[in-house]
Amino acid sequence: MMIFFRYQTFRFIWLAKPTGRYLHKDHQLWAPLTLADFEAINRCEKSLPKNFNFAGDVLDQWSQKEKTGERPANPALWWVNGKGDEVKWSFEELGFLSRKAANVLTKPCGLKRGDRVAVILPRIPEWWLINVACMRTGLVFMPGTTQLRAKDILYRLRASKAKCIVASEEVVPAVESIVSECPDLKTKLLVSPCSQNGWLSFQELFQ
DSSP, rough: OOHHHHHHHHHHSSSSSOSOBTTTTTTTOOOOHHHHHHHHHHSSSSSOOTTHHIIIIIIIHHHHHHHTTTOOOEEEEEOOOOOOOOEEHHHHHHHHHHHHHHHHHHSSOOOOOTOEEEHHHHHHSSHHHHHHHHHTTOOOOEOOOOOOOHHHHHHHHHHHHHHEEEEEEEEHHHHHHHHHGOOTTOEEEEOOSSOOOOOOOOOHHHH
């Protein structure tokens, strides 16, 4: 039963055959996978695709189905906090917003494919935007809890040679206390309504 469920799930995802896929603003095209391709991969008769990208190959296909009316605009993300505030995005909205986030990472932050990005955020909608944006651009997403202490952040940044850290305001003091010991760190991106000297503002750049 489990195998059948997985088969049906991936069959639905892969049946759509767009003319190509665009990752962020990189307009190189790859031929989309077909159901026969997936079945061959599942039988270990074919290697996994070299250029598979979950954001483009799965999320964007669901977005396309919403646009064409093949499926209703069900939430791709539905977030509710302890106060009852909520954010609800369709796949089309998640695709659009994650591309905007990708532009923030690659333009003002100057990041390139393969660069490491340390992300220390609570589970807020921006966490998911940064996550999908990293998928789109080929950045290495490294999540961390906001409970990390300065020594923990220092170890992660130095071991990974991260070039960017994305953090909420409660993490700023810990980061500032060790940032001088992280020569590879080039950009600090703050996800907060407040501003901080030496940090880029995600909210401002995201507008």
